[in-house]
Amino acid sequence: MKFNELDKKMRVYETAHDHSVLPGIYIIARIDGRCFTTLTKDKHSFEAPYDPKFRDMMVETVKHLMQCGFKVLYGYTQSDEISLLLDLNENTFERKERKLNSILAGEASAKFSLLLGDIGAFDCRICQLPHRQLVIDYFRWRNEDAHRNALNAHCYWSLRKEGLSPEESAATFTKMSVVHKNEFLFQKGINFNDLPNWQKRGVGIYWESYEKDALNPITGEAVKASRNRLKVDLKLPMKNQYSHFVGGLVPEII
Template structure:
């Protein structure tokens, strides 16, 4: 059998499960760290419940995902996860899901591992969202998840520091309401409202335009040039204000992306 015939024959099996995102659909990728509880507590021993070094590793990884060839409007990170909102008209890889999932997971795993100095891996899944409202709901969901996780983490580690073991601390907080958890922290000298915003709401990364001094290569004159850079926002708004913040990404440029 000639190579061309063999190639055509075998390609069918390789691409049989290919699915492509339909035109006009918004794509949001969510990447999660694999076995990061063990990585952060046993292998690297980051500070609990939050560690600025780990936060910055996640932010650097998210920034890498925004600059590795995809058109990403917004990246959001909380805990060990990263969410990416793509330009609605992104066409890379013909919008094949398997290519997005494998490439993004590989990029994140490689970057984070290099930064950390230990092997770390991410998985990836793509949400296909047909409307702007669902995109807003998605990021509101992750933002609310960050707040819930932060409150639970502070309660758990506050109790652990009093001498309770893992099971006792988990059992002590099980079934408590949000107000009861806040009261628990207050009784141990912590006002949850005073916790840094990035711990309660995650961090956002997006493109912004700046002006900087430059030189005209033809005339040698000094001019002001407009450049793009990624902004890291450690003080994201909450609730309805966060909805409005996400909605702003749909109108920031004529192409409905970040200019």
């Protein structure tokens, strides 16, 4: 059998289940760390419940993903997860899901592993959202999840540091309300409202324009040139203000 015939025969098994995101559909890539509890608590002993060094590694990973060949409008990270909003007209690899999933997971894993000096693996899934409000709702969902996780984590680790077991610490808060969790922390000397916003709301990364000094190549005159750079926002707004903020980053479908 000639190579071209063999290639045509076998290629169908590789591509038969290819799915591409339809034009006009918003794409969000959700990227999660694999077994990161073991990696960050047992193998590398990051500070619990939050460590600025780990946060910075995740931020640098997001920045890498936003510059690795896809047009990404907004990156968001909390804990060991990353969410990326791709440009509505992004058409790299013809919007094939398997390519988006594999490349973004691979790029995240490679970058984070280099930063950590150990193997850190990520998986990726693609969310297909048909209208702008769902994009806003998605990021609002992750923002609220970060807040809930932060409250639970500070409660849990306050008891772990007092010597309670993982099971005992978790069981203490199983049916406790948000109000009572806040009061519990207050009695431990922690005002949850005063904790750093990046712990409670995650970190946003987006493009901003700035001006720099330059020379006109024709006249040699000094001019101002407009450039784009990534901005890391550690103080994201809350609730409806955050929804409005995200809305400003999401283009309308025309």
